[in-house]
Amino acid sequence: MSTAELAATGPQVGTERPMSTGAAVAGVVRAETAKLIRRPATWLLLAITLVLSLLFTYLVPYAGYAGDTGGFRADLGLAALLPDRLVGNSIGGLPVFLGAIMVILGVLTVGGEYGWGTWKTLLTQGPSRLAVYTGKLLTLAVATLATVLAVYAVGAVTSAVIAAAENQAIHWPGLGDLFTGIGAGWLVAGVWAAFGGLLAIALRGVALPVGLGLVWLLAVQNLLAVVAAPLIGWVADLQQGLPGPNAGSLVAALGANSETPGVQQVVSGGQAAAVLAGYLVGFVLLGGVYLRRRDIL
Template sequence: MSGSFQAELVKLVRRPAAWLLLAITLVLAVLFTYVFPYAGYAAGTAGPNTGRGLPALLPDRLVGNALGGLPVFLGAIVLILGVLVVGGEYGWGTWKTVLSQGPYRLAVYAGKLLTLAVAALVVVLAVFGVGALSSALIAAAEAQPVHWPGLGDLLIGIGAGWLIATMWAMLGVMLAVALRAVALPVGLGLVWMLAVQNLLTAIAAPLLDWVAQVQKGLPGPNAGSLAAALGASSDTPGVLSTVGGGQGALVVAAYLVAFAAAGAVLLRRRDIS
């Protein structure tokens, strides 16, 4: 498995699409978490996120701000990466080429999962990094004191972000294996994350109690609840306190394992062509 992991890591590092997705993630994180809210604050205009005010943009709120995009928008980009890493093998017809070299299917699959876990951690660390820089610049521009979160809070926040991001990557993997493609899994994953779960939260759940109860077991609301428990603003789409942070973490971890296991079962039992 170590050989497969090293090979997959090299492939991912050399793939331009992976760097493009990382760049898009960081640009979106900075624009919607810091630039637009700060511009609204400076101009004195109202907006969906400007009502939080200057204190929400300062370094002591780094953990919540960094986690806010992962339940929906930034998580969707990680899902795309998960689809590309596994689904690309079907699109290029390279599964047979890889497996003919000797490794078992599950060894190659495990290498891909470990690579995605590393990639998810890199994404989360990068989001925290640009968030720290952005908040420090805002504090300097407004002559505000700089107070960073404690080391324990930072580590918990990074761990929670890694858990959420890896879960979405595993969902992308499962969809890619189930549909043996790239375009359709990406489309279905984005429709679920950006449309269906938001519609359930905004429209169906307030009207139907059983939908509100079902939501407590879905991946998106639990990821949003985990982010909310660590300080993410409720103004951010997908961030809501449907359940407690502890339950949110357990459910997200359960989905992570379930998605990865389902992909393994499908890959092992089905034809790869």
């Protein structure tokens, strides 16, 4: 069900008085929230996120530890899986793999109207383009935060079970470290979701933006970091200003394992957070400019 169809089920604004911006944004948020909850793809993306996080952060390393096979995280052993590593373990996948899922979520949330061809129907309900865009972004912000919190929750339960099974003392991160980690994860997830939203608006679709976003996260930025940067000096310098390496630097500063793809301390954590915040604002503003000035069809 599209935003236009959901909005049409609520109170209608006729010609008696114009809809206020706040009411328009609130209506879009309600409609987008209902749409995300009812859309099976939303729950599928969340399930994939949690399965990937659980499998490659805890279950595979623990199986290797229990079987004494070495490999990934063999140098850290059981210590890498305990509750005191919750922050780093929860956000380590966001620079690449979990970040790719956030791109898809951003494309679906912001660009769904292109896929359904319902922009005209939606805008005739009363809200302006920017009111619709703002409502979509607010909904997307809540969705990314909920995803990050879900990853933390699954990680907390799994790490506690592993600690109990191995008769290890359970020590949780401090509240300050936990809130910092959640905020950092939300920032990285928000950057990738906003990137997906920008691609959806710029390309006026869903399939191509998803494809290009995944190619960038899973292929291009890794090739730049692994292949080009060690050989070409200016590419190595360029890494310090790209969103992927800064995301990897931020989560590395908070304890993410450096063996995780995309996690590398290229710049300091503070600089990485500032660069990512700049990208977030830039993606959001550029998407708004495109949506406001270009033909929606």
